[in-house]
Amino acid sequence: MFAVNKIPISGLGEDRTIKEKHMISTILKDDFFTVLRGLAKTSRMIAPVMLSNGELLYDRIQCIEDVSLQPGIPIMSAKEFFFSSCEELFRFKRIGTDAIDFVQPEEAEACVFLGIRSCDLNGVRYLERFYKRKFNDTTVTKKIEKTVFISLGCLDPGEQCFCACCDSGPFLSDGFDAQLTDLDNRWMVEIATARAETLLRPYDNLFTPATDADLNERKNILSCVDSKFTRRSFMAMGVKKVSLGAVEEEVWEAFGDRCISCGSCVFVCPTCSCFNVLDREIGEEGVRLRTWDACSYSGFTREVSGHNPRPRAADRLKRRFFHKLSYQTTKDSGRLGCMGCGRCVVSCPSLADISTFVTTLRSVRTV
Amino acid sequence: MFGLSLHILDLIEHFIQAHVSALSVAVECDRANGILKILLKDNSTGVASVSDAAKGSPLKHMKNSSREIDLKRLNDTASKTDGIFKIGKGEVGEAIVTGTVKLDSIKGDIHDDLAVMLSSIVCTNPDLDLTFEFRICEENCSMRVSDIKNRLPPEKSGGLTLARAVQEKIKAELEVFKEFQERRSILNFTVCPFCSCGCQAIPRKSVQGNLTGLVPSRRHPVSAGSLCIRGWNSVDYIYHPDRIDAPMIKKDGGQIRCTWKEALETAAEDLKNVLHKWGPDSIGFIGSPRCSNEDNYLLMKMARQVVGTGNIDTGSRLTYSPIFEALYDSYGIGASTTSLENVSEAELILLVGADVTGCSPKAASRIFQALNRKATLIVVDPRCTKIAKQATHHWKIRPGSDAYWISGMISYLIKENKVRADLLGGENAGFMELKKEAGLFPMSLAETKTWIPEDSLRMAADLLASVKKAVFILGDGIGSFDEMKKTVYGLANLAFITGHGGRNGSGILVVGGENNTQGAWDMGALPDRLPGGIPIAGCDVETRARLNFRMPPTVGQDYRQILHGVMSGDIRALYVMGENLLAFHEEDKAFSDALGRLELLVVQEIFSNPLTAMATVVFPASAPYERAGTVTNLERRVQRFQPIVKSRGDTRPDWEIIYNLSKAMGAGFTYRTVWDVNAEIASCVPFYEGLNPRLPANDENGFLWPKSAKNENSQPRLRQNWEGTIHGSYPQEGYGEETDEEFPVVLILGRLPSFWNTGTRSSRCPLLHREENRSHLQLHPYDANRFQVREGEKVRIIHRSGIIHTSAVLKEDLPAGVAFLALHSVDGRFAPTGVRRIPIWVES
Ligand code: SF4
């Protein structure tokens, strides 16, 4: 079951040394394709693909032609490849009445994640921090450590995007192994770590060091992108109001009354990390699974007695937004728990997403 | 691939050397399982024609014919292919070579390679009768070399020219599949199998190939980026240990696992026996609103054309059938007359009898959008549901009295002349009728009967008469069960006289059913109607010809009558597809005893349950994710779904089971794939003409029927105007069971969002099960006081025909005098009767 083809990426190892100075070069898009073809031969690859209905989705690449570096935000965030919606923790087998045999899953494999969006990579880093805190949960962190991230800066933020308000995009200054910028018929490739360098070294001859003109071009692009955002979420004010308990009860009520507890916002969120653990058994054999869970479900906090400390959707929404906006920022990591990818804006069937919430706070003034 | 095509070439050469005159080559690309299957089969006519006589010694017979296939040598060749190919024998002893290759291991272009290889064979053997079939994801193409040859001028039909023609033809045919081959990681779409919204979902899989979850499609008009709690957590059930993975038959008092052949033969024999002994009407068929259009269509065909009975129905008889019937009579279509899109653009929404955020979340989200655009929402529901909190006006109505407020509004509008202008001057007989009786319904009567203030009704009626776009949304909680049809007539009349029946932007939307409640009705899994909802009484020669019915259709018994028939012994054999009859009857010993007395009980199911335990024959069915087909959603959207995961064990899709059984009973129809059934539906079911199994795979959003075959584009809206017919809708005295001193409170039975219907699937999904698995009696504090019951206390609910045990929770938002309990937590007595409102007394 666990015997998946194992293809080592030579020289990658655990070396995550960050280079002192990023190496910046350019490559023709056609040539970059050659690089990808080569990479796909030697390593597993995850990248955005375009579905037949035109939607983007990150997926494991079997055929390099599938890779799509088109603008737009993939349906699901990158988290499903590290913190899977249904992960096998181990397998077990009952032997007789009181013995159980355990089989550990094989260790994660090295992999290249191409075209990950800035907000998503920030989300991955957020998960990494979370799962390393106190207890290092290696099922998640090992996979992250073994992945080389080649991120893609966004030139065309979507209608739902507000990463600029959350300090998580549209371009990154750290956290990536390599970052791509679209320069028309060329990619600008910014290499930040030794292992990205190792990975791309065999194709050295295809890259040209970036000229001053290139760097200027990129600068112009970056300053243009900011003005393309149509959505503004006033996160700083959200953090303040939620932290001070200054949000009117009616606002919580109004949002809670709309929320239908579907869990969409949680599942599409790049940073939500709650899970449920269960066993799936058939006969003597079984597997322990870790699946996604959602704090918007009433069963999430219901106690055995039947008592539920957060019985109403409004209570659960309050806790969720409090965690994302206030707790994360003020008590935990010092950064917002929201990456501004805007997926919940698209997904919430009830117009109860975090961006709408924060915007509402701004319009409802406390007197 | 190159090595592979060489192997195939070698094997074919072998057949040719053995003087095989006809050969078929089939290549099937099974993307769900990631494999390519190859099948080479000796198709020479000699085999088939001698097969009957030569039973038992096929090899000898092969010697007799002019060809001699040396199986041993063939085996040798096959063994050189790294174990890819295996040699076997077919039904009549013909030689068969099968091969299975992992898709991942194939490099290069399957279709180009195949074209070159096959044409080279044709070039050297122009007289070989070669048939070639290529199938990918239930899409298929097939061609016969002799057909191409016949089309060529005789002088050119030899070697090279023919080979070139064949190569071109294959390349052209396979162009469709090129996309699949090139973009192998592109996934199949599926449709969520729970509610009637019909969200499109994309599968997510683990590296090991297990289905780990579904994610919503963003560009699909229904899912639009989200699923509900059921959709997100819906896949676990297919891995549940209760899945049945092999056929079973009853033997020596117990059930044993057996082969498909045995199971099919047993079922066919027994069915024939019952048919012979007791006649067709001693057999009953129960279809399922959870099964696909193809499944229900074939079940209907088996009942009506193989067995020859009209005894076929689904569990929807107790819920949605009366609604569809009323709409059929009123508007000529047994379905919603509007779409979800129209809901979000409506100015006025009138929602009756549905807890829409729970049972049809996608309709709810359209209502939210409409509210965001400042629409007016009127919710008519005794309970303060989630959507009721959003309402501009929430009418806490006396349970079951819908007919009264509807009639009140109708008579008010008529009296005030606030109806469609053309009705006032025209000669509409139905309208005249309505008008005559309008005086009988003063608003004050509506108020006393329904508890809705007169002024509110007047205000709503005025609004209805003045807005351009109004949508009526109704669920099966409308009216009292006996009066349901009449109540829906009333609503249809109200919509009609105000001009909101079915014009652009307005109409009636039926919410809350199962994933294919609509489709099962459309396919004619009904005792008194044919596909398309055509009443049997109105079945003319033309209809019959189009349906290709040998036997004239007869009116049979409906769901309840069939169950009564089981009790009384009139029904001797029962065929059940995907419906756990005992879910509601578990404690009803008389009923299960009656089932035990049946001569034959055939059950097609995905899980073992008390019903399958009693069955004479159990056919294991594939779960929706494991198979292909079409379903129709609440707005009449016909959607295709594809297999996204490997079938469990030895299960088969429902349509295939019915088809094989019909064949075993001697029926003369042939379907190679589910898309053949699909094509037949397109040719004979009214409104489904636009179904086209060959539609490109990216047209997965489906279409709203009716769609003509020619019209390539799906029609986003319904016809400009659905003209309606008016049917008498004023209620007679009374509405279901009345309360009295002994039973002072009305108990409403409803559904819980996460416990889907009988919970067959949802309770096997851990998160759904955790969310809601038991229901408590919801009581108003006033009533709790009257019954001396405290929060959380165990209580006994006493009603006229029994007792229900549960515990109580107090709910301020119910009106006093009304209590609520989930349908599934009640024992058998109500569900099969369709009663949803019961006067009760409560004791602690
Ligand atoms: S906030 Fe929206 S997306 Fe999240 S659970 Fe509630 S309804 Fe679903």
Ligand code: SF4
């Ligand atoms: S149950 Fe209905 S609303 Fe929920 S995901 Fe499935 S089809 Fe969509």
